[in-house]
Amino acid sequence: MSTQPRVIVIGGGASGLSAAYTLMKRGLRPLLLEATDQIGGRMGGDRIDGFSTDKGADFFPGSYDTTFRLCEELDVPLRRLSMDIGWHRCGRWAVTTPITSAGTLLRNIRAARTLDLQSLQGTWAILKLVRSLKADAKYLNYASSHRIAEMDTDETYGAYLDRLGVPEPLRLTLDGFLGLTMGNPEEFGSTWIRAFLAEVLFKPDKLFTPVGGCSHLTEVLADRLGGTVHVSTPVRRVVIENGKATGVVTDDGFMEADAIISSIPATKALAIMPDLPERIRDALDRVQYSFGIRVVMGLDHPPLPPGWSVALYPGDDTPSLMDRTVNLPECAPSGKSLLDLWVGERRAKDLMTLDDEAVVRALLADAHRNAPPGSTLPQYEEAVCKGLPGMFTAINQMRQNIGSDLLNLRIAGDFMRAPIVNGAITSGIETANEVADFLEA
Numbered sequence: 215m216s217t218q219p220r221v222i223v224i225g226g227g228a229s230g231l232s233a234a235y236t237l238m239k240r241g242l243r244p245l246l247l248e249a250t251d252q253i254g255g256r257m258g259g260d261r262i263d264g265f266s267t268d269k270g271a272d273f274f275p276g277s278y279d280t281t282f283r284l285c286e287e288l289d290v291p292l293r294r295l296s297m298d299i300g301w302h303r304c305g306r307w308a309v310t311t312p313i314t315s316a317g318t319l320l321r322n323i324r325a326a327r328t329l330d331l332q333s334l335q336g337t338w339a340i341l342k343l344v345r346s347l348k349a350d351a352k353y354l355n356y357a358s359s360h361r362i363a364e365m366d367t368d369e370t371y372g373a374y375l376d377r378l379g380v381p382e383p384l385r386l387t388l389d390g391f392l393g394l395t396m397g398n399p400e401e402f403g404s405t406w407i408r409a410f411l412a413e414v415l416f417k418p419d420k421l422f423t424p425v426g427g428c429s430h431l432t433e434v435l436a437d438r439l440g441g442t443v444h445v446s447t448p449v450r451r452v453v454i455e456n457g458k459a460t461g462v463v464t465d466d467g468f469m470e471a472d473a474i475i476s477s478i479p480a481t482k483a484l485a486i487m488p489d490l491p492e493r494i495r496d497a498l499d500r501v502q503y504s505f506g507i508r509v510v511m512g513l514d515h516p517p518l519p520p521g522w523s524v525a526l527y528p529g530d531d532t533p534s535l536m537d538r539t540v541n542l543p544e545c546a547p548s549g550k551s552l553l554d555l556w557v558g559e560r561r562a563k564d565l566m567t568l569d570d571e572a573v574v575r576a577l578l579a580d581a582h583r584n585a586p587p588g589s590t591l592p593q594y595e596e597a598v599c600k601g602l603p604g605m606f607t608a609i610n611q612m613r614q615n616i617g618s619d620l621l622n623l624r625i626a627g628d629f630m631r632a633p634i635v636n637g638a639i640t641s642g643i644e645t646a647n648e649v650a651d652f653l654e655a
């Protein structure tokens with residue numbers, strides 16, 4: 215039996231996998247317990263019919279030093295993203311390209327006007343914003359040595375925009391990009407969002423993603439960890455006695471550990487570690503998360519106009535649209551595409567109670583309302599009727615009474631009889647005869 219100390223890592227997201235991998239490299243004996251049946255957490259993905267999707271993280275800004283080193287070590291190649299973005303504002307579309315030369319600057323002038331980057335007030339606010347980000351550049355970045363905590367205040371991002379006098383149209387432009395993953399960013403802390411602006415919005419030509427998508431990195435990590443990863447093993451409780459963690463309780467009972475790493479969101483950590491010292495609980499209590507809904511679908515054609523990778527609807531609840539295969543063609547079989555639709559918290563709250571099918575239907579309907587010019591977004595297409603319990607009775611009763619409820623209108627379709635071809639044909643012939651009889655009379 216091994217005498218190496220046993221370390222239990224709770225959670226198989228990016229942090230848990232990196233922790234377990236590092237422990238293994240240090241000659242320790244990690245055991246990673248993941249609650250769901252998949253590793254990756256918010257950097258996970260799915261492989262379906264030759265498509266590979268990311269469920270969470272999409273890109274890495276240029277300052278991700280530790281991540282890039284890990285990618286290099288694990289032989290995970292990175293690709294620089296091209297971010298040609300369509301913005302829908304005031305009923306019009308404008309397309310921006312990362313400004314990397316005088317040529318791209320000129321090409322973006324019309325878009326800048328649409329996005330209020332050129333009005334006097336907008337220009338002034340942008341100058342103040344850029345100046346403030348530059349002044350605090352050494353704090354506002356995502357490198358491992360960042361000093362964000364030194365700048366942390368109680369100010370929200372919304373209050374920061376107020377303080378700078380950023381006019382509403384420009385606010386909407388900034389929110390459009392932030393809203394892609396953050397829902398309503400104005401409630402977020404100003405320091406955190408300012409770091410995002412500095413790292414992402416003002417450096418759009420320095421965004422990267424692993425070839426194969428961000429989830430590819432978590433897959434490679436899990437591969438290296440082999441049998442140390444146990445999925446479908448939720449930790450129900452971490453046992454802490456006299457300030458020392460002794461083990462974890464899973465559905466199979468108690469597992470002793472020499473050390474434990476909790477790599478799960480703070481909200482969940484609080485739930486499984488009720489005995490944490492007050493000071494730690496208080497800090498974890500301050501951590502909150504946004505939520506949103508993302509629908510990813512495989513298509514046999516590019517959904518957005520040629521060259522566009524993203525379509526944004528600032529200030530609007532229309533889902534953002536992203537064609538992942540513009541940057542990552544290998545994530546779909548040849549000639550096919552992947553469309554991501556994402557809505558932030560405000561719209562997501564309305565959709566949370568619906569089933570998956572209704573969510574897809576609602577998001578596609580929203581996306582169609584102001585579809586980009588030349589786009590070919592999928593329609594919600596009916597497949598096979600489910601014939602749910604009670605449907606046949608309800609339809610049958612309706613069919614028998616339709617003549618007394620409506621004079622000259624009949625409804626045909628497979629669902630009116632047996633929802634198959636024969637039912638469709640029967641229903642078509644039947645209603646045609648009824649209408650003909652009505653007209654003759």
Ligand SMILES: Cc1cc2nc3c(=O)[nH]c(=O)nc-3n(C[C@H](O)[C@H](O)[C@H](O)COP(=O)(O)OP(=O)(O)OC[C@H]3O[C@@H](n4cnc5c(N)ncnc54)[C@H](O)[C@@H]3O)c2cc1C
Nearest residue numbers: 225226227228229249255256257270271272273448449478
């Ligand atoms: C839609 C979206 C887009 C994003 N885009 C980006 C981006 O482009 N770039 C970027 O850098 N970041 C992005 N992020 C953030 C990034 O994905 C996360 O910061 C990061 O993946 C978090 O990793 P983690 O390991 O800390 O947590 P998680 O990924 O949440 O991992 C926690 C894991 O623990 C498991 N778990 C929970 N409870 C238990 C339990 N009791 N027992 C066992 N296991 C448990 C969970 O199932 C999960 O697998 C995005 C996030 C989302 C949601």
